[in-house]
Amino acid sequence: MDAPRRFPVFLASAPAFAFEMSSLNVASTCSRGERILRVKGIGNFIGEQRPVVFHGVQQLLHEPLRLKAWPDDAHTTWLAFIVQGLARSVIEETIAYFLREAA
Structure with a gap:
């Protein structure tokens, strides 16, 4: 099997429900959840006043946490993936x- 790889994904602001649906589908479709060893990130979601932190391991996505404030001036939604046997493009x-x- 391939060695684990890590990479970031940066996104524009989006509605939280759309991000949640895409995350659930990435984790569950075609056994991809088994290939996603870890995901974490911070979101700037439309309709949210505060940043949302999220993380998951394989198919388990933990309850998002709302921070009191952004940790820095970059209010960009980003995710960090650690995967094995799964292309970044997927x-x-x-x-x-x-x-x-x-949209």
Whole structure:
């Protein structure tokens, strides 16, 4: 099996529900959850006043945490993935699809 790889994904602001749907689908479709060893990130979601921190391990996504304030001046939504046997493009395309559908 391939060695684990890590990479970031940066996103524009999006509705929280669209991001949640894309995350659930990345984690569950075609056994991809088993190939996602870890994901974490911070979100700047439309309709949220505060940044939202999230993390997950394989198919388990933990309850998001709302921070009191942004930790720095970059208010960008980003995710950090650690995967094994899964192409970065699959994750990016799945997220992009659900964000487009929500628009």
